[in-house]
Amino acid sequence: MAPAYLGEFEQLLLLAILRLGSNACGLEIARELDARAGRAISRGALYTSLDRLEDKGLLRWKVAAGTPERRNLPRRQYAVTPAGLAALRASRDTLLRMWRGLDDVLKEPSR
């Protein structure tokens, strides 16, 4: 089966989860995207996108216990599935193939 095609935002989400490792919960993913990609993202978009990636089988989550500051509500701890990794890999390969040989054209003007 060919790996699923990933949109740019989906790539960012999966990468953020990989970066955060065992710390990958909703709040931290939002902060990571904000800090590293400069994306202030609405929670509606965040959670529905995560759900969609889950529907596609690219990530999964397990429940972690809540803390008092979140009224002991459960926390979802996300992880990228092998299919997710394959999809990321395929996306990177595609992009790299497309980038190859274009360094001169895209080179930033020297100061």
Next chain:
Amino acid sequence: VTRRTPRPAGAGRADLTRPPRLAEWILRRALPGGDSGDSVLGDLIEEWHARGGTYAAAISFWRQTLSIAVRYRSRRTRPDALALPDGRTTRIGLDNIRQDVRYAVRSYAKAPSFALTILVTLALGIGASTAIFSMVNGILLRPLPLPEPERLVFVNEVGPTGTGVSVSWPNYLDWRARARSFDGLASSRTDLLTLTGVETPQRLEARRVSGNFLRVLGVTPTLGRGFEDADDRAGAEPVVVLSDEFWRARFGGDGSVVGRLLTLDGRPHRVAGVLPPGFRYIRPYALFVSMSPHADAIYTRERSDHAGHFVVGRLKAGVAIDAAAAELRGIAADLQRDYPGSNTGISVAMQPLASRVVADVRLTLVVLMGAVGCLLLISCVNVANLLVARGAARQHELAVRAALGGSRLRLVSQLLVESTIVSAAGGAAGLAAAWWLVRVLVAVAPPGTPRLDEVRLDGVAVVFALAATTICGVAFGAFPAFLASRMTGQETVVRGPRGGASAPSHRLRRGLMVVEVAVALVLLAGAGLMARTLRELMRVDTGFRGDHVLTLRASLVGPQWPQARRRLFFEHVRSGVAAIPGVRAAAVVSRLPTDGSDWSTPFISADMPVPERRDLPFAAITMPGPGYFDAIGTRVVRGRAFTSADTEDSAAVAMVNESLARRIWPGGDAIGKRVKWGWPESPGAWREVVGIAADVKYEGVAEPTPLQVYIPITQETPRDIAVVVNTTGPPSTAQGEAERVIHAFDPDVPVYSVRTTDEMLAASMARERMAMMILTVFAAVALTLASIGLYGVVAHGVTERTHEIGVRMALGAEASHVVGLVLWQGLSMAVIGAAIGVGVALAMARWIQALLFGVTATDPATFGAVVAALLAVAAVACYIPAWRATRVDPSSALRAE
């Protein structure tokens, strides 16, 4: 990037303890349940805490809440219609249906007029049809409240001329002895009995029955015993069994009444028992009495005497009614051979008891049922029309969804849910309307309608209404979805969102409109014919005064009323009532106009040869006292009326009506002719005709005038009489005084059935009046619905053609031309519908003919008027949108494209 804007503690704090409650509530509703939803809520709360619970945190919380609410809602509704690639959401699960219901309710709430129109239409249609169905069901369809009613049959004899007659008692006894098809055969007849020896003497309708009567019907008294075969015999003590109603009304439900003696027609009767509540035999009888007082009567021996007895039988289990009827016919044939003198030409007719009970009202109810069917059909057509119109407006949306892969099943299911919701709501509203209408109908039903007390909104009617609504919703709800799923993507794109409805849905709507108009015309024609009938009935010359006349009945039954005393009573009442202030004239008489048939008697005339027996003329006999014709307002055409000089000792005289005079002595003069009543061989006085009276409608206004003979009351002295009081003021004011005059002679005389002649006339037209009222209401509703429907279709057409009309106007089309164009679009449907309706109404003419009077079911004038009225209303309904079409501003119509 720093987003945190920490504030000093205490500054701008809304509520330190928790995020905004309303936002949290919205979140909980928007988010899915379980861990996934809870975790999102937890994240937001944690973030709110992290931001220090400030106003800024609260605002952020709100913003995120709204973004989640929007995203999750669209995520849940859109993918179903758009069908995800893996196709998982195209199944119809409970969730989907719940979603559809919510979606439907929301969309109806947005356009309440649509839902309301459907609701009102269905409430009207279902309400009226369920109410009438309850009536018909209660009176016609529901089995009699007797055990195994389908085994009960009603038997009468048939005379040589083919008319039904009552069963002679000796013949009945022979059937009972010979027939093998029955578990029992019982004979009974109606007797009017006078209850005396009580405070208010009372005239009671009783059924005189053979001893096995209650056993055959399968009824057991709730108190005491029923009848036994021994009660038939001469010399047995007369017994009476009370109906529950009479027992409660007269004795207050006192159980000790069993065993007591009641004086009926001057003879003591032992109360044997009380019947269960609700028991009926054809009509509500107050009492059932045993045969023993009649056991010696001549009619129980004389085979040729058909004395009003009719037979009810209980078929043996498994015996078909036809087989039983054949057996009785065979026995009747044997009896014809055995007793040629009395039984020649006498045969038997049998029918289910249930059909005999409702024989008189069946026709009315069948016509009403037809009207109801029409109304329900119109309602359904109207609803269908609305649903199809709505579907047409949404066709683009549906087609886009279908083109994007929304499954047909899913689209259909959503539309079905939508139409089922309105149908169900309409059904509920209709049931409420029906509940109310049943009460109204029972209240306006002609008095004496059988089984009226059994009419109630029942389970069958409810099922009927729900079935009607469901079929309505299912049949037409899905239509737009089918159209949409058949449409190709190209069509969709070419048409665009404003492309308007497709040709099939236009054709369907126009077809539905034609049906609706046709049905409305059928109802209108029925209402028109009934209105004509009533008008004709009211124009009939009844031969008596309809105003200022009060009538009271009394009966003089029993050994205490010998002939001489009855004559004294007649004279006492006449002179006493005439002396009441405000009374212009008073008289006694043996029967009143519109009473219905009394026994007819054959007669012969002295100046003519005696005809063959089967050619003998029959006449009804009425016995008026002096002053009767003056008091009731019947003209004496020739000769004289009876006077006080006509006594039992004076010459035997008679009067005849004009019909009889014309029939027997055409072209000659009846006055002075001598006639005799009874069979030619029977002894009887020859009477001289002294006067001719104008024809009077004795049998009822709609019935032909019978040949009528009058004999002075003093020369025949009937026991059942009526007092006719002609007043100068309102007739009812004389009632009290008249009763006092009667009771001054004998307080035991029961006075009953006090009515004005006006009320008598109204009662004799009650059936026609009720049919007309209901048909008129139905026709009005149908016409209203049809014109609303027409208006809707034409207005919709105008909206869709706004662009075209704008172009026409811009190119210089006259306003009148545009009006004509649009008008014709609507009127053509009305004209086709009317034409079909006329055809259907003519085809159904024979069903209604029997209800009509003075007008044929194909009366051209009525049909002309009805078609004109319908087209006029249709023209108005179409003119409004046509006029609006001329208001179209060409420039804006063109810009809209």
